Amino acid sequence: MSGAVATSQLRTGEVPKRPRFRGYLHTFTVAAAIPACVFLIIAARPAAARVGAAIYGASVLALFGTSASYHRLAHTVRSRQIMRRLDHSMIFVLIAGTYTPICLLALPRAWGIPVLCVVWTGAVLGVVLKTAAFDRFPLLRHALYPILGWTAIVAMPVLYQRLSTAQFVFMIAGGAMYTLGIPVLLRKRPDPWPMTFGYHEVWHTFTVVAGVCHFVLIGLLVVAAT
Template identity: 35%
Template sequence: MSNETIEKEPLAAGQSGLAHAIDVLLSDDDIPPIQPDQEWANALTHGIASVTWIALSVWMVMQASEISTAMMIACAAYGASVIGTFACSTLSHTFLERPLLDRFRAWDQAMIYLMIAGTYTPIMCRYAEPAYRDVLLLLMWGYAFWGFAKKAIFSHRIHSISTLSYLLLGWLPAIPLYGRIPMSLFLYVLAGGVAYSIGVLFLKNDHRVKYFHAVWHIVVISASILHFAGIMRYVIHVPQ
């Protein structure tokens, strides 16, 4: 996943003052477009993760199919979102010439929205209050698709205002789940969320320290495995 600025477009005429203020506060103007001597490490880390997650996803979906069709679909969406995120990240660090560079960098960051929503989907299917589960899923995926479309389709802007929206999407769905999921699963989700949040520190400083972006990738992989382990243990294989 990339934090580099590819192209700064003028603010849209209708952009709110608050959004403008946040955009200025979190500006990435000092970040270089690419890091040619480090891109091999960035591509390799998430390339390996992509292949690994294909195998993990197939196994997870097969296990989920023994529970219900809904759980199988939820896990398929989860696996596909993680694979797509790592694959787009790999491509964004492999093709370093425009226009492919711009396109893959935009998709790279946009896929993060879908990965966050995908990770929560099996958990919500299992543990969310049935009375409002569908509403929660609709709101979560609606926000995720809005974020994806805004970044990958409509604007192609790569700037760190997304960091705030990633963190909001990553933490807000946990609120209605607290108290409804096993504490052990909550700790897995919490550990993964904390890992992602700590990783943002490496992401935000990858232009200052060599290979910090690859470290960010490794932290992201570790967080995704924590979530996978929690889902397999407490969502797919529910303790009796």
């Protein structure tokens, strides 16, 4: 649930009715991600790859687990208010978590460390804004997602040189899927079956496809580092 309508409903104490399939995509995704992330961490060598895989895996489970809990288990006004803030905050965590193995494994230290510091600083700022000032600075809060997500643009020439074709394609494809999903969420269109599978489910579909692309990317990086 997102947008001004949902916010006003929560403020007035009304619990908005959700489409029937709300949250199912992320529930299935986190169920599949648990063994996949565990396998990725176990398979990772050397230490830098394992650390990167562990941080990335934790961020994946945090995002999809929180989203599934928010959309499937939060049934009261208070629980939805709390979980909504956490849900939005975890997007920043996933962005930074995804960048971590890329910076550790794909970029030289001269690039990787500065990019990693910038991304995690931005993620912390985003989490603070989402949790402590949810209804303030809306433009900044929303703009931070794509800005943080596309921080890699500054290092794109280096990444293009150091990544394989498959790695580069999956990196760009994942970022594109996340970005293309944003207008769906903001415009609330397309909204094919509002009572069962609405615009928010379309948005979740984009995030799942993007997540799969980036999981393949990280997997390829781990394999290359082993």
